[in-house]
Amino acid sequence: MLNFSSLFYGCRRRWLYGLFSVVIAISIGLTNAQVARAVSWFELLIRGTQILQLATMSNQQEVQLGQQINQQLIDSGQAKLYRDRNINKYINDIGQLLAKHSDRPEIPYTFQVVDDKSINAFATMGGFVYVNTGLILKADNESELASVIGHEIGHIVGRHSIKQMRETAIAQGLLSSAGLDTSQAVQIGVELALTRRNSRQDELEADRFGLENLREAGYAPVGMLGFMQKLLEAGGSTPSFLSTHPATSERIKLLEKKIDATTANSGKGLDPQDYQRKIRQL
Known part of the structure; x- marks a missing residue:
């Protein structure tokens, strides 16, 4: 009985040593496979840190991350929301209609109005779109406003924020072979939402x-x-909505090629009086 017990414990000890060696070997291999990293996969596992694989992020994970980014933007005061119920409903109604007809209608979308006089709109992953009060006032009609919201939905459809997050994480040495720490992902997401440095390819695709x-x-x-042309002709400092590469003039030329002049005015949203009535609270 004693010999059997000794044999049992000896085998179990050797098995545990073997397993521990395999785990260490895997962690070292994974660590060495990625030069740019914050900490190793094994360290993250031991600490119980939630890790995201950006290359294979599911819709659910993207929405959850977007919710955290959105909360950080609001809690930090970097996105001060405009609380008028009628204006928020109006923007949400336009946004939800566009989202339903977008190339990515399967995720939930959240449209929010930011109390800021600058002419700007931005989006982050997971269906979150923000429109400044200044931009709402600048538009002459609902179609112009809808075009901006549609452009921001285009960034979400193209998953541009996820691509930018991966590029930023690599550049900052934060991406481990296992993925990216969620807390770091949130901080990068907030930074990207505010700086809005989209590439030429991303902007044209969103257009x-x-x-x-x-x-x-x-x-x-x-x-x-009409909205882009009006801002371009206004002169002065370039609105932040148009401050990205490529130049607005190039984007206008490309849009002119895509819009048939005979059907350009076909559709709703061109009544300026109706638009002013809907945003009169501003």
Whole structure:
């Protein structure tokens, strides 16, 4: 009995040593496989840190991360929400109609109005879109406003924030072979939402998605062209909505090629009086 027990414990000890050696070997291999990293996969596992694989992020994970980014933006005061119920409902109604006709209608969308006089709109992953009061006031009609919201939905459709997050994490040495720490992902997400440094390719793709979305939702496509053209002709400092590469003039030329002049005004949202009535609280 004693010998059997000794043998049993000896085998179990050797088995545990073997397993521990395998885990260490795997962790070392994974660590060495990725040069840019914050901590190793094994360290993150021991600490119980939640890790995201950006390359294979599911819709549910993206929405959850977007919710955390949104909460951080609000709690930090970097996105001060405008609380008028009628204005928020109006923006949400436009946004939900566009989202339903977008190329990615399967995720939930959240549209919020930011109390800021600057002409700006931005989006983050997981269906979160923000529109400044200054931009709402700048638009002449609903089609112009819808074109901006459609453009931001286009960034979500293209999953541009996820791509930018991965590039930023690599550049900052935060991406481990296992993925990215969720808390670090939230901070990067907040930074990306505020700085809005989209690439030429991403902006043009968002324009294309936005224009298609505008048409599918029944809006006159000329609204997108009109809003960009009006801001370009206004002169002075470039609104932050248009402060990204490529140049606004290039985007306008490309949109003009995509919009048929004979059907440019076909659709809803071109009545300026109706629009002013709907945003009169501002």
